[in-house]
Amino acid sequence: MRKLAIFVIATILILAMVRRPAAQSAPYDLLLRNGLIVDGSGNPWYRADIAIRGDTIALISPSITSPASRVIDVGGQVIAPGFIDIHTHARRGIFEVPTADNYVRQGVTTLIEGPDGGSPVPLAPFLAKLMLCRNRSTSAASSDRGRFGRPSLAT
Numbered sequence: 001m002r003k004l005a006i007f008v009i010a011t012i013l014i015l016a017m018v019r020r021p022a023a024q025s026a027p028y029d030l031l032l033r034n035g036l037i038v039d040g041s042g043n044p045w046y047r048a049d050i051a052i053r054g055d056t057i058a059l060i061s062p063s064i065t066s067p068a069s070r071v072i073d074v075g076g077q078v079i080a081p082g083f084i085d086i087h088t089h090a091r092r093g094i095f096e097v098p099t100a101d102n103y104v105r106q107g108v109t110t111l112i113e114g115p116d117g118g119s120p121v122p123l124a125p126f127l128a129k130l131m132l133c134r135n136r137s138t139s140a141a142s143s144d145r146g147r148f149g150r151p152s153l154a155t
């Protein structure tokens with residue numbers, strides 16, 4: 001459970017930082033030092049630093065010394081790819097939280113909806129409404145950024 005919490009924290013930090021504009025002088029936007037990398041390949045974990053530029057992992061190496069706009073020493077916490085939830089009913093509340101922060105904060109980055117056979121048909125209007133809600137949500141939240149640069153869900 002502790003490792004899941006650690007993973008979620010690291011994932012949130014990664015997702016928060018990829019939205020920030022890069023500083024002109026630093027080659028990386030975010031550098032996570034001293035992570036335990038669990039890459040999802042089935043191989044054992046390993047210690048490494050991760051450098052991120054924009055929305056892309058630019059480098060994974062035992063020690064990265066290049067400068068970054070932001071450096072976080074994760075102190076041995078687990079860094080892993082996002083989880084895929086293959087059976088959700090996320091459609092029920094997705095228009096209230098169209099950025100799906102409730103999933104992202106648990107480390108879930110991909111959702112499969114409709115596995116029981118029910119889906120909005122035709123799908124295009126549903127997705128258009130979702131994008132409209134998402135765009136409204138992210139623009140409204142731009143002035144209400146939380147600690148990690150994400151919209152605050154605290155009430």
Ligand SMILES: [Zn+2]
Pocket residue numbers: 087088089115116
């Ligand atoms: Zn179900």
